[in-house]
Amino acid sequence: MEFNDVIHGHRSIRQYEDREVSQEVLGRVLEAGIRASSSGNMQSYSIVVTRDKELRKKLYTPHMDQSMVLDAPVLLTFCADFNRMRKWLELNDAPVHFDNYMSFMIGTIDATLASQNCALAAENEGLGICYMGSTLANCDQIGELLNLPPGVVPVVGYSLGYPAEAPALRDRLPQHGLVHYEQYQDYTDEQIEDIYKDRNEKGWQRYMDVPKLKAMTEELGLKNLAQVYTIAKYTKESHLEYSQTILNYLEKQNFMNNGGSN
Template identity: 65%
Template sequence: MQNKIFEGIASHRSIRKYKDQEVSDDIIHQIAETAMNASSSGNMQSYSIIVTKDKKLRKKLYPLHFKQSMVLDAPVLITFCADFNRMRKWVRQNRAPMNFDNYMSFMIASIDATLVAQNFALLAESVGLGICFMGTTLANAHEIGRVLNCPANVVPVVGFSLGYPDEAPEVRKRLPLSGVIHQEKYQDYTPEQVGEIYQERETLGMKRYSEVPELKKMMKKHRATNLAEVYTKVKYTRESHITYSQNVLTYLSEQNFMNHS
C-alpha cells in the first residue's frame, strides 16, 4: 500500500543545514491552519504555536538549545506549548470552575501540542521545507519559556527548526516492526529478542557516532564501547536526566500545573 502520505513519512529526515531563504508567514499560517485539524482532547486545542524569526531572540535561545547550529542557521524556530492559559481565561469569563491547573491537564495539553507539532512537521515537509525536532525544548522549558514570555499555565514542550533544506542526509533506519508491535497484549522481550531488535541499530549507530569527532572523543573519555553505553554514558546520562526532570517539575509548579488540592 503506497500513496503520497506513506511516501512522505517514509522519506523523513532531520535537517540541520538550511538555505538562506525566508519562509513566508503565509506558508507558515497555511501549514498551521491545516495542522490544527490534529486530534485534541475535548477539542479544547490546549496548545499554542510560537513562531520565532527574530535573530536576536534566536541568539538568546541558542545556548538554551545546547548551541545546536540550526537554531541560528534555520530562518525559523517553531515552539509548541502546552497551553491552558487561554482556556482558563475563557472559563473565568464564563464564571465556570477554574480547573486545568494540575498535572493531568499538563499531560493533556502536552499530547495536544505534540499531535499538532507532528502534523505541522509532515505538512512542512510536503511543501519542500525541512525540520529538525529538538528535545532541548522540554529539557530547558523553564528558560526557554522565560525568553518566549510564557505566562502561567503555558509550558514549551516540543520545538523544531524550520527552513528550506541545504542538505539531503540519508533516511535513518528505525527499529524493526517486530520489535515494536504487540498483538492483543504486551509481550515482554527475551534477551535473544532484544539482541535481534537492536543488532542493526548497534552497528549503524556506532558507525555514525564514531564519525563525529566530538562524540568520538567523548566515547573514548567515558570508555563507551557499545551503543547502549553511548546512550547512557555520553548522550543521556542519569545525572542529566535527573536534572532535567527536576527543572521541568519545578517549572510546572511555577506555571501552575501542580495543584493537588
C-alpha cells in the same frame, strides 16, 4: 508529494538555505497543525513562531547551542496551554481549574499532535525540520524568553526552513520490536538482541565515522552503543537535573495542584 514519500522520507535537517519561509507557506503548515486531534476539542496548546534573529540568538543557549537555532529562518515552539481556556471559563462563570498534572499531560499530548501535523505539512511543502529536546529540558529558560504566562509550558519545538543538506535516512527499530497485538508481550534476551541488532551495528558505525565522536567514545572508553546512550548522551545525572527543572517549572506555571490543603 505522495503521502508515503513524506512519511518515509523524514530526516532531521540541521543546515538550512539562507531563504525565508513565506507567510503563505507557513500559514498552510500551521493550519495543518490546528487540524490535529485534541482532547475534548479543547486545543489546549499554543504555537509560538519565532523569526526574529535577535530572539533566536537569545534562545541559542537554552537550546544547547544547536546551530539550526540561528541558521533556520523559523523556530516553532509548541506549548501546553491552559491559560487561554482558563480565561474563557472565568468569563463564562464556569469553574476554573485545569491546574494539575493531568491537565499538563493533556496539553502536552495536544501540542505534540499539532507539532507532528505541522512537521508533515512542512515536509510536504519542501521544508525541513529538526526536533529539539532542549525545548522541554530547558522549558523554564525558554518559557521566560517567550514570555509565557502561568498555565503555559513549552514542550516540543523544532527548526524550520529550506534544507541545505540531504542526510541519509536514519534507521528505525523493526516493526516487530515495537508493535504488540492484543496485550504487551515482554521481551526475552534473544528478542532484544534481534531487535537492536541493526541499531547496534549501524549506530556504532555512525559514531566511528565521525572523528569527533570517535575520539569522544575512545576517551570515555565506550565499547558499544548502549554505553554511548547512557554514559555520553543521556546520563542519569542529566535526566535527574532536567526532571527537577521541569517539575519546578510546572509548579511555577500552576500545573501541580494536587488537591491538598495549603
